[in-house]
Amino acid sequence: MMIALLTDFGTKDYFVGAMKGVIFSINERANVVDITHEIPPQDISAAGFTLRACYKNFPPKTIFVAVVDPGVGSARRAILVETESYYFVAPDNGLLSLVFDREKNFVVYELANEKYFAENVSRTFHGRDIFAPVAAHLSKGVAPNECGTKIENFIRLKNSKPEKISEKIITAEIIHIDRFGNLITNLTKNDLPENFTLEIGGRAISRLQNFFAEADTGELFLIAGSAGFLEVAAFQASAKEILRLEVGAKIRLTAN
Amino acid sequence: MMIALLTDFGTKDYFVGAMKGVIFSINERANVVDITHEIPPQDISAAGFTLRACYKNFPPKTIFVAVVDPGVGSARRAILVETESYYFVAPDNGLLSLVFDREKNFVVYELANEKYFAENVSRTFHGRDIFAPVAAHLSKGVAPNECGTKIENFIRLKNSKPEKISEKIITAEIIHIDRFGNLITNLTKNDLPENFTLEIGGRAISRLQNFFAEADTGELFLIAGSAGFLEVAAFQASAKEILRLEVGAKIRLTAN
């Protein structure tokens, strides 16, 4: 079975190597795949967005190990989520909120069975000592309910959604910025009236494009992005650099 | 069969995870290898150089997925190239020009059979929706000619070559700069007379070294690099930082 890793551990330290070593020590035949280790340090929300954007591309039974964990070692719990098709192990800090929103049926277990943890669990690196070994044991066929007990009071963050403030006006925001400088909004194509003005960072955009190369170099436009959201983009240029905005920047969408 | 990935998608977003998920969903036994995802955004020429420098190290039948794709979603075609030993899937934008230069016999197919694409093809992410699924199907034994029809008018860029401007003088240029700050030229060892002066960035170099540690720290010299080209290098220092040059910088080589 496949084990897909998503962390904020970076790739310059020994952290990811240690997690992989632990997994292979338990199941040398595991198929371990990196989604990313470059989540900005301790950015739970970026981790959730990134996981949501790609987990459904993976084959059924994939085990996702998602570790962005500022509360490591404290009373925060570790959880295992079983959906119809997938398993997720993660700290109980809201990282999986977007998965909860997207899945109809799922069960959450608190990871409590120390039999599947490392022999000595550190208080600073549960990626290596709890999440990796549990994932490796799952990949060998251990049943989720052997790992712990069902809980209902797991943490679920309220995800930012666009707000309709009048018949013709919706406010929204930037929820992610990708490598190319595209600004991913929390708007979807369904939010968009035929004729619109989208105000962002002091600029107005009123064109929805089908693909990038349709625009002139450096021109700002709106595009239906591959993660399922509308994105503010610029052809062969970075919308982020043009607008100098960060995640959380506000958007105002007006129907004309 | 092995699938080797080379893109400009970076490693901080969900892009690479999505491509891998798609591949494993089609062929869970695929052996997926990252060459790099750190090609500078939209730099087709850097992608071509990097692929050329290592593809022959891979075993026969390796499928290379090379995606640097500023024209994604436009009329630009997607292609599959079959050489004597390898397969390449890529956008038809010249990325594979150095492969064409190096291979004697090859066939180019336009990827047209939607049977091997994702069910819904986005107009912004063909890495996930076209190139990854086609590669996965190839790895399962689908024949190249099932993926599309042969074409002859694919895009082939003229690669920069050194120019002999007199009996004793050749002009050349920097075609790549690596992590260590070594400046890779388009000159090969055969271009080099026994006694020479190479002018670059206001400096003159007249020594060819066999290996790095032969020089004094910070000294500039010429070395036959591992990609098959002459490189301007400095021992335990960055030639790039010393000379403050970029790709495209001009070189003048004079026989003494």
Added chain:
Amino acid sequence: MMIALLTDFGTKDYFVGAMKGVIFSINERANVVDITHEIPPQDISAAGFTLRACYKNFPPKTIFVAVVDPGVGSARRAILVETESYYFVAPDNGLLSLVFDREKNFVVYELANEKYFAENVSRTFHGRDIFAPVAAHLSKGVAPNECGTKIENFIRLKNSKPEKISEKIITAEIIHIDRFGNLITNLTKNDLPENFTLEIGGRAISRLQNFFAEADTGELFLIAGSAGFLEVAAFQASAKEILRLEVGAKIRLTAN
């Protein structure tokens, strides 16, 4: 068998792709894992620290390929180290000193049998031409003593250790800084008296914490890190940025 890679080659060039291609060309069934390729260029000491911090997490018989190699092409030797559980191939430049310190029984071979090298060995890229092919042949069952002859005079660096300068005072230093800005010292928990003052960068710390989230945001504290050393850390902040220190910075620990 598993082959784990640790280099300073970065991930933006063809270097890592070339090494993997070579390995798979020799043993297509090899299980190749990246520890990191982001060791700072030519930083032998950082490579040694990183390898030491995670190699014991890997399953027995893992072959580690560790290449930080400023002397490539010179007279420096290439070595293979066989310990009770693992194999290491690396340049003979002290990179493996911390492994030597930690292992009781080990044998060092000079890599000399060209049968297991690339056909043409460059003088600038032994990662591709010597270390990768030797590792691949080992993974296929070639015996260590077929690769070369035992040597005793390999290079072993003296690792920095804390120094007791009086009954109550120990001097120590920062040996590594991780992605989160935690400063890893060469002190272990055993060095720490019950009541202490640790002076570093003009600040005094007298609290040992069990986990990160115990502190106030930005507060400096000491913590027993996951690599086995005491670390100077700050909750949801970077101790490195607060103290503006580099590797090698001095520490003074006083018993109160």
